[in-house]
Amino acid sequence: MNAALHTHTQSGRFTQESISEYEIPARLRPLYNVVTQYASQGKYEVALTLCKAPLDDLVRTTGRNQPDVAAMMNILALVYR
Numbered sequence: 001m002n003a004a005l006h007t008h009t010q011s012g013r014f015t016q017e018s019i020s021e022y023e024i025p026a027r028l029r030p031l032y033n034v035v036t037q038y039a040s041q042g043k044y045e046v047a048l049t050l051c052k053a054p055l056d057d058l059v060r061t062t063g064r065n066q067p068d069v070a071a072m073m074n075i076l077a078l079v080y081r
Contacts, residue, residue, distance in 0.1 A: 024071060024075070025067070025068060025071055027068070028068065028071050028072065028075070031050065031051075031054060031075070032075050034050060035047045035050050035051055035075055035078075035079060036075075036078065036079075038050065039078070039079050044079060047079045048076070048079055048080075051072065051075055051076040051079060052076070054072060055069070055072040055073065055076060058072055
């Protein structure tokens with residue numbers, strides 16, 4: 001299943017774009033949905049806060065070289081983008 005990722009457009013709005021090489025793990029899908037919803041509403045600070053805490057916890061508990069850490073970093077990157 002391909003993930004529908006949001007990209008930031010010139011107008012400042014998020015649009016959905018399918019990227020076939022990347023898939024959001026099912027366990028992170030609810031967080032991804034909430035984060036991208038806030039980002040699409042322009043509530044970037046809320047979206048960043050929702051991403052950073054789980055990412056910090058994952059890094060602390062599993063280390064940096066884990067697939068979930070990479071997935072969380074990709075979600076965070078979408079907000080910054």
